[in-house]
Amino acid sequence: MDFAKVPVSARATRVHRLFELVANRGVRSKDSLFGKLRLGGRRADYDDENYTFHGGPADELRRQHFDKSLRLLWKAERSAPFLPFKDANPLERAISDQALKALSPDERAVVERMSSDAFKALLRREYTLRERQALVSLLSAVGHGEAYAWLVASEMIGSLKSTGAKAAATAQVLEEAKHFVVLRELVLAFELPVPRLTAWEYLLLEGVLRMDGLEKLFGMNVIVEGIALSLFGALGHLPGMEVLKLFHLDEARHTALPQNYFKVFPMSAWQRHNPFARLSRFRLIVGALPLIFALEDDMAELGLDAFEFGGSVVRKVAGLAKRVGFFLPVPLDGFVSSLDMVFNAYCRLTRPEHSYRKFSGVETSHRSVRGVEREILGASLVGA
Numbered sequence: 387m388d389f390a391k392v393p394v395s396a397r398a399t400r401v402h403r404l405f406e407l408v409a410n411r412g413v414r415s416k417d418s419l420f421g422k423l424r425l426g427g428r429r430a431d432y433d434d435e436n437y438t439f440h441g442g443p444a445d446e447l448r449r450q451h452f453d454k455s456l457r458l459l460w461k462a463e464r465s466a467p468f469l470p471f472k473d474a475n476p477l478e479r480a481i482s483d484q485a486l487k488a489l490s491p492d493e494r495a496v497v498e499r500m501s502s503d504a505f506k507a508l509l510r511r512e513y514t515l516r517e518r519q520a521l522v523s524l525l526s527a528v529g530h531g532e533a534y535a536w537l538v539a540s541e542m543i544g545s546l547k548s549t550g551a552k553a554a555a556t557a558q559v560l561e562e563a564k565h566f567v568v569l570r571e572l573v574l575a576f577e578l579p580v581p582r583l584t585a586w587e588y589l590l591l592e593g594v595l596r597m598d599g600l601e602k603l604f605g606m607n608v609i610v611e612g613i614a615l616s617l618f619g620a621l622g623h624l625p626g627m628e629v630l631k632l633f634h635l636d637e638a639r640h641t642a643l644p645q646n647y648f649k650v651f652p653m654s655a656w657q658r659h660n661p662f663a664r665l666s667r668f669r670l671i672v673g674a675l676p677l678i679f680a681l682e683d684d685m686a687e688l689g690l691d692a693f694e695f696g697g698s699v700v701r702k703v704a705g706l707a708k709r710v711g712f713f714l715p716v717p718l719d720g721f722v723s724s725l726d727m728v729f730n731a732y733c734r735l736t737r738p739e740h741s742y743r744k745f746s747g748v749e750t751s752h753r754s755v756r757g758v759e760r761e762i763l764g765a766s767l768v769g770a
Contacts, residue, residue: 387512387625389689395736399683406680410585417592429595432533434583437526437570439533448567505626506575512625518576520687524621526580527587527681528614529569534591535614535640536562538606545599547651554643561636572629586677593670600657603644604667604712609674611640612703619751619759620690634755638762644710658711668714671703675725679732690750693729697745698769700725702759705767722746 414428421427431440509518539559543552573580583591594605615637622630657663678696685692704718714721726746733740749769751759759768 387517389517389687391689392686392691393737394682394686398679398736402679402682406585406676410588413585413588429592430534430537432530432537434530434533434588437529437573437580506577508626509576517687519578520684521621521624521627522573522576522578523581523684524617524681524688525569525573527584527677528617529566529573530583530587531591531610531614532562532566532569534595535606535610536566538595538602538610541595542602542606545602546647551647551651554647558640558643561640565633565636568629569633584677584680586674586680590670590674590677593673597666600653601663601666603647604707604710605670607640607644608703608706608710608712609670611637612706613674613699615641615759616695616699616702616751619755620695621688623752623754624688631755635758638758641706642762644706644712648710653711658713661715664713664715667707667712668716671700671714678729691745691748693733693745694748695750697726697729697748698750701746702763702767706763709764 417427419427432438433440436442513521536559539555539562543555543559546552546555591610594602594610597605615634618630618634618637621627622634675696678692681695682692685695700722704722707714708718723746726744729745730740730742733743747769749756751768756768
């Protein structure tokens with residue numbers, strides 16, 4: 387695969403990695419101590435060092451229950467055609483005696499390839515070692531996020547009103563579980579070490595898990611899912627990464643959940659304007675920004691400019707937050723413009739011949755998936 391490499395500063399990369407290493411040790415040491423003292427500490431029972439939940443993968447248990455449940459999950463459209471459900475795909479409608487397959491035909495084909503020698507050979511053929519390392523770094527970052535999304539979505543069910551909303555959140559739990567286990571297999575197929583969470587991801591995801599009630603919709607469905615949506619949108623066209631387009635479809639629906647939910651059950655004025663909630667949201671966004679700098683080197687290897695990606699994410703996230711009513715303590719338009727200035731100041735220091743760019747106006751999702759994003763987010767937030 388031929389990528390137009392983005393030039394980055396080797397010195398800046400070393401500084402970022404050293405700073406992240408120190409921050410990571412400090413954050414985890416604090417949470418470990420607080421946990422031992424029963425004063426809080428890390429919320430998630432997730433072992434990012436080994437890319438699995440505490441207790442290990444337990445693959446046999448997963449096969450006996452999760453895989454089997456997906457195979458046998460019934461479709462209302464086939465079993466009760468007199469009800470207004472449209473939840474079966476054409477293959478399932480045509481073959482009435484076939485048990486439900488939770489994965490679509492495209493997903494099944496890709497997952498089968500993931501475990502095959504042919505798929506691993508494809509990865510070695512299409513990508514250099516450094517490019518494979520970059521892909522593992524980016525995919526595992528979002529994979530760790532799927533683990534937390536699984537936990538957050540399961541907690542969120544109790545905070546939502548109505549059967550429909552709870553059903554939507556339950557579907558998201560199932561999809562997050564599918565995302566995690568399938569993406570984990572995809573990452574492991576590269577046969578390379580899987581990075582742990584960076585300190586910035588750790589702080590972001592733990593912060594979202596700690597949020598109360600409907601604020602979880604902001605932390606997960608707006609911020610984290612917004613990042614995942616953009617990353618899948620930027621990588622899904624690459625050789626062997628076709629399954630990411632299917633992840634992208636799911637993430638698009640997840641980012642739409644807050645909009646649809648608050649149309650039926652609007653937030654109160656206090657929920658929108660609560661100064662403590664607004665400050666908490668702002669801290670969450672600002673705390674995630676160092677992740678853009680941390681990913682710069684790996685994105686550059688794949689022809690992606692981390693600041694174009696970051697600008698695109700911030701534009702979409704800010705637009706979603708404003709539309710839903712998750713207000714911040716600062717004007718959103720001014721906040722986005724300020725980030726453009728910060729990104730440009732950094733690039734002037736680290737990139738020779740850099741000239742000012744409006745990073746927040748760039749679209750990094752591939753053209754093949756932009757139609758999906760426009761349908762969910764609206765044309766004003768998605769580039770042409």
